Amino acid sequence: MTRREAAVAPRESATGAIYDLGYRGYDGPRLGRRAAFVTLFWASLRAAFGLGRSGRSKVVPWGLSAIMIVPAAVAGAIQALAPGGLSPFNYDNYLWDLQAILALFVAAQAPELVSSDQRNRVLSLYFSHALARSDYALAKFGAMAAALFFLALAPLLVIFFASILVSTDVPAAIGDQLGNLPQIVGSPLVYAIPLAALGMAIASFTPRRAYATGAIIAVFLVSAAVGGILAEAGRGRLSLVAPLINPFVLLDGTRDWLLGASIPDSPVSRADLAEPVFGALTAVLTVIGIAAVLWRYRRIAA
Amino acid sequence: MPLISTQSLTKRYGSSVTALDALTLEVQPGIIGLVGANGAGKSTLLKILLGLLKPTSGSATVMEMDVATRGPEIRQYVGYLPEHDCLPPDVSATDFVSHMGRMAGLPPAAARERTAEVLRHVGLYEERYRPIGGYSTGMKQRVKLAQAIVHDPKLLLLDEPTNGLDPAGRDEMLDLVHRTGTEFGIATVVASHLLGEIERVCTFLLAIDAGKLLQSAPIASFVERTGTLGVEVEDGADALAARLVAAGLTARADGRSVLVDCPDERPYDIVRDVIDEMGLSLTRLEQRRHRLEDLFRAEGRTDDAA
Numbered sequence: 005m006t007r008r009e010a011a012v013a014p015r016e017s018a019t020g021a022i023y024d025l026g027y028r029g030y031d032g033p034r035l036g037r038r039a040a041f042v043t044l045f046w047a048s049l050r051a052a053f054g055l056g057r058s059g060r061s062k063v064v065p066w067g068l069s070a071i072m073i074v075p076a077a078v079a080g081a082i083q084a085l086a087p088g089g090l091s092p093f094n095y096d097n098y099l100w101d102l103q104a105i106l107a108l109f110v111a112a113q114a115p116e117l118v119s120s121d122q123r124n125r126v127l128s129l130y131f132s133h134a135l136a137r138s139d140y141a142l143a144k145f146g147a148m149a150a151a152l153f154f155l156a157l158a159p160l161l162v163i164f165f166a167s168i169l170v171s172t173d174v175p176a177a178i179g180d181q182l183g184n185l186p187q188i189v190g191s192p193l194v195y196a197i198p199l200a201a202l203g204m205a206i207a208s209f210t211p212r213r214a215y216a217t218g219a220i221i222a223v224f225l226v227s228a229a230v231g232g233i234l235a236e237a238g239r240g241r242l243s244l245v246a247p248l249i250n251p252f253v254l255l256d257g258t259r260d261w262l263l264g265a266s267i268p269d270s271p272v273s274r275a276d277l278a279e280p281v282f283g284a285l286t287a288v289l290t291v292i293g294i295a296a297v298l299w300r301y302r303r304i305a306a
Numbered sequence: 307m308p309l310i311s312t313q314s315l316t317k318r319y320g321s322s323v324t325a326l327d328a329l330t331l332e333v334q335p336g337i338i339g340l341v342g343a344n345g346a347g348k349s350t351l352l353k354i355l356l357g358l359l360k361p362t363s364g365s366a367t368v369m370e371m372d373v374a375t376r377g378p379e380i381r382q383y384v385g386y387l388p389e390h391d392c393l394p395p396d397v398s399a400t401d402f403v404s405h406m407g408r409m410a411g412l413p414p415a416a417a418r419e420r421t422a423e424v425l426r427h428v429g430l431y432e433e434r435y436r437p438i439g440g441y442s443t444g445m446k447q448r449v450k451l452a453q454a455i456v457h458d459p460k461l462l463l464l465d466e467p468t469n470g471l472d473p474a475g476r477d478e479m480l481d482l483v484h485r486t487g488t489e490f491g492i493a494t495v496v497a498s499h500l501l502g503e504i505e506r507v508c509t510f511l512l513a514i515d516a517g518k519l520l521q522s523a524p525i526a527s528f529v530e531r532t533g534t535l536g537v538e539v540e541d542g543a544d545a546l547a548a549r550l551v552a553a554g555l556t557a558r559a560d561g562r563s564v565l566v567d568c569p570d571e572r573p574y575d576i577v578r579d580v581i582d583e584m585g586l587s588l589t590r591l592e593q594r595r596h597r598l599e600d601l602f603r604a605e606g607r608t609d610d611a612a
Binding site (some may be wrong): 032120126130133134214306 | 382390392394397405409416437453457564
């Protein structure tokens with residue numbers, strides 16, 4: 005073949021023959037669409053934590069991850085120092101108590117995953133490869149959901165190991181704690197998937213990172229405020245639906261419904277609503293969010 | 307096997323803008339120059355061939371695969387260099403090109419190896435580990451070319467590859483394009499509004515204007531037809547033009563210059579002899595650079611003659 009020959013043919017120059025090996029053909033396998041999807045998913049997951057990027061891009065995700073873990077670690081340490089003391093945290097209330105950190109992570113990192121490709125017009129390159137537009141959208145959404153899952157899972161694992169280590173009877177404690185595995189894995193899933201859908205739906209609509217971050221924070225703040233005001237001041241029907249306005253209340257309600265343990269004195273336990281209502285609304289929110297991301301990437305010019 | 311063929315390909319944006327107007331063409335492999343003014347439909351055509359845009363009507367095939375139905379398959383074997391910026395500033399060239407190689411289906415090890423090779427091929431060395439944001443325009447264009455060839459495409463679509471480059475950078479980029487196309491046998495389409503560039507690197511010319519095919523011919527035949535000799539004299543350009551016309555040439559005065567059509571080499575001798583006979587002071591004798599306008603003028607004349 006001419007290309008193979010060209011690759012090793014000497015190029016004449018003043019100093020003699022130079023063997024130019026700078027470019028050669030490629031005859032190996034071409035992995036296609038699925039491999040591209042998996043690659044994009046992993047690359048985006050790494051990007052969500054600033055891995056392989058400059059130090060500056062690591063500050064926010066690592067800082068928030070640290071803040072997410074610290075309370076669980078401190079509580080564990082106190083239990084170790086003062087045996088018998090009761091930790092304020094458990095698998096049920098931890099993510100609810102630290103919901104602000106999850107919200108900030110979505111607000112900061114969802115735009116990180118999608119805004120840059122739009123602003124720098126890298127999408128033209130992605131879409132000129134085997135990857136379909138829906139593949140891109142789903143890989144990015146999946147990466148965000150996975151990042152949130154790990155962020156939420158880490159402190160629950162800290163509680164898990166701390167509980168085992170501080171107990172006097174370690175084998176029994178391991179047995180006890182393994183029974184909590186559905187909560188340890190389930191709660192992060194219940195939080196991660198809908199939050200990623202919501203965050204990506206908002207972030208994918210603007211190439212401006214600051215706007216996206218602002219919009220996501222605004223949605224969380226406004227919905228929490230409106231929900232709170234309605235619950236306090238509203239009467240009758242209005243205060244009945246108040247808990248459904250704040251996405252985090254929806255998530256806690258869904259967790260409560262699926263994994264069965266309500267947090268005392270939380271909006272969900274105070275609400276006069278059947279638990280499946282929270283689950284159904286969370287599912288609707290998630291589906292709408294993912295549909296919005298898919299719709300956006302089907303329409304976007306590349 | 308035709309490399310690219312289109313049948314009455316039409317693309318309208320909204321109801322008023324027609325980017326491609328029933329374009330029908332067929333080209334064989336080679337280095338193909340796609341020339342046209344800004345807005346002639348060059349980028350639109352490339353994007354349709356890639357499947358980035360859907361045509362309003364008509365059809366197109368690339369390597370005998372229909373763009374409407376086999377887009378993903380086509381894209382595996384096509385490299386694309388967009389006209390606009392398309393590089394993330396916070397990633398190094400190595401990481402970016404390797405990532406794009408993986409997107410194109412290369413296994414991880416092959417992607418790394420080929421990234422090193424193509425970056426060396428385009429002339430990026432130590433700087434390839436630094437974030438792209440700090441690169442000059444010339445270096446960015448090289449990265450764009452590198453990501454387009456990292457997966458060893460069978461067809462390379464380059465949209466204004468010399469965009470924003472200084473003259474030296476243009477020469478280097480054109481040389482790279484020429485080498486990539488000829489030595490490695492990758493069929494290449496170079497879209498440009500500068501005919502001079504097309505002429506230097508391409509073997510075949512497609513000229514489009516307002517979405518219509520203006521010309522489709524090997525570059526050699528085209529150059530012959532519009533070759534123009536510029537003769538600049540100190541005084542008496544008009545008289546010279548008259549004498550040259552009398553000698554049977556097509557010539558016209560243009561300020562201090564006389565423009566002589568050169569379909570072959572005969573006019574050179576005549577011009578030399580006439581200037582000598584008239585005793586004029588010759589200040590400049592040059593092969594005029596072909597510009598897009600020449601092409602359109604030449605086309606117009608052919609139409610008149612027909």
